[in-house]
Amino acid sequence: MQTVRDLERNLGGDTADRSDPHSPAVDSVLDALMSIGRLMRHRVQGDHLDPGTFWLLKTLLGSGSLRVTELAGCANLDTSTVSRHVTQLDRAGLIHRTPDPQDGRAQRVELSEHGRAELQSALTQRRALLTRSLEGWDDADVEQLDVLLARFVGNIESLTAELEQA
Template sequence: MQAKAPAGEDSTTAVVDSVLGALMTVGRSMRQRVAGDDLDPGLFWLLKNIAAEGPLRVTELAGCTNLDTSTVSRHVAQLHRAGLVERTPDPDDGRAHRLQLTDTGRSRLHDAFERRRTLLRRALGSWEADDVAELDRLLGRFVSDIDDLAAERENA
């Protein structure tokens, strides 16, 4: 026999499940190729992080994307062959390299972001401006709380 949940827990679980489902749907939409995309969604994520945090070592890129170093190395080799990133010597360690976007990589990343912005603009097109602003505020708060929890887990 299953124990009865405390009052309010069933509704909280339902809301959490709903939010989880929504996040998974949005995440899937953002990871899928958008019309006109020729950039693999996984590579898009790496390019985005290199642009935001770079120049980075492969190990640093793996850390900031929460991916295995060997996985990141394989993807970086693809990015390098495609001319989207370049390796430069690490000034702190002559044996290591740092990754940065090439002009082509920056352009492809910009185009991929623009296609996703267009998708979001279309999805939010019928919303009132105040509702869009409230969504932005709440998502910002949510992401901050998630980041705080992740930091607590890392420091525990």
């Protein structure tokens, strides 16, 4: 386990740090990640749902019904922001809001049938784009990318969770 002191040592100057076993590839991966981030931002996704809406619906798909506060936590957004989004999505008929039987202050938010359909449509479009960009890959490579990416995301997520806690 690398300590914070080691981390600070890395920040110093020498970018080709001997203690980093992967240094040659790290910069390259960093570049790739930034490209991906940029591509995601510029709605190359090709669907009609704005990113925030898409994210909310996607989160709801995986989680059944959630409170506004929980949604805000997932999205790293302020409760007020999510509250307004939920109001919008409710008006658009993409979600249902029902009072929480356990807690009179809270409400359960869940996908409506319409919302589920819209989300599936958006997912299908994104999937199609992704599939096209993987044309010509053989199965083993796709599989490998999948595995490595999943592992990597897991690592990043636990690391950031760890850092947030501190």
